[in-house]
Amino acid sequence: MTIKTVQTQIQRWVKQGRGQGVGMSYNPWFTAKQVSSSGKTFRPKGIKNGREHLFLSEWEYFYFLLLDWSDSVVDVREQFPLLDSQLDNIEETIEIAKVLNVAHPIEPKTNELKVITTDFLVRFRDGSEVAVSFKPFKKITAREVEKMEIERIYWERRGVLWELITDKDVPVMYAKNVEQVHSVSDLSKYQITKSTVDKGKKLMEPLVMKRHRKLTDITNEVDDKLGLLPGNSLTIARHLIITKKWIVNMEQPIDVNAPLQIVQISEDVEKEGIGKYAN
Known part of the structure; x- marks a missing residue:
């Protein structure tokens, strides 16, 4: 193992x-091309920052x-590299590993x-x-704990809280909604x-709030009334949920083939979000 090889890569990246x-x-430190061979990747466009993110697992x-x-979060940076302040080496994480008397992570294929x-x-x-390390609960081994301790100390030196999050901490129904x-x-x-959204919202709200008809029946009717393409009113309904104009119970499944259970209609949603899941 050599430091020279990794430093050359760091400088290039x-x-x-x-x-x-x-x-x-x-x-992000890695690109989709570099990680795509290791399994399925997810590349959603973020609402907070408008850029495409890269994630290596569904969790x-x-x-x-x-x-x-969450309204309490303003930015998310994934795959953040633990480099020194000059962004040109990994001497700090090597030093932390030595203090802990544990092996520094290596590339399995190259042993670097x-x-x-x-x-x-x-x-x-x-x-x-x-700083969040995300690990499936069943994959947390003694070796993973060693590596995470290097990470924790790195962030502690910078006054940044480090946390471990596992799949057991993720409310699946909420996330799927x-x-x-x-x-x-x-x-x-x-x-x-926006004008079409406002018109669709005005027509749909009285019908949705009665909770007698499934959402798709209402959106199909509004498509016809406004002369929209099939499915546009359903897109508007989904938009009203993600922009929190329509507040729904996110812990219950959103089923478009059932009445939509709106808890609150709001034009100016207070910043509440789900901070408990973001901390």
Whole structure:
């Protein structure tokens, strides 16, 4: 194992902007091309920052959806590299591993030292940040604990809280409900204007609030009344949920073939979100 090899890679990737930036300008340390061979990847467009994110498992993807939904979160950076302050080496994580008397992570194929990455670096509305390591509960081995301790100390030195999140911490129904509506936060690709949204909302709300008819029956009727393409009113309904104009119980499944249970209609939603899942 050599430091020289990994430092050459670091310098090249840093020049490409990887692991740098915030919001829309952030670039994850790995690209989809590099990780696609290791299994299924998920690349949702974030609501917070408008950029495409990259996740290596469904559980990471679900956790991201909860963060992106939460009003207390303002930015999510995935695969954040644990480099020194000059972004040119991994001497700090090597030093931490030595202090702990544990082996530093390596690339299995090359047996070379590797850059450790944090799964999520989450920034909150109050300016604070939390570094999150996401691991399936059943895959937390003694060796994984050693590697996570290197990560924890790295962030502790920077005054950043580090947390371990597992699949047991993710409310699946909540995440799947967010998934249903997440992609329609931006309606520009559907060519649905704000005026059309307002008209659809005005027609649908009295019918939905009666809770007598399944949602698709109502949206089909509104499509006809407004002369919209089939499915546009359902897209608008989903948009109203993701933008929190219609507040629904996200812990119960959203079923478009059943009456939609709206808890509250709001034009200016207070910042409440689901911070308990983002902390």
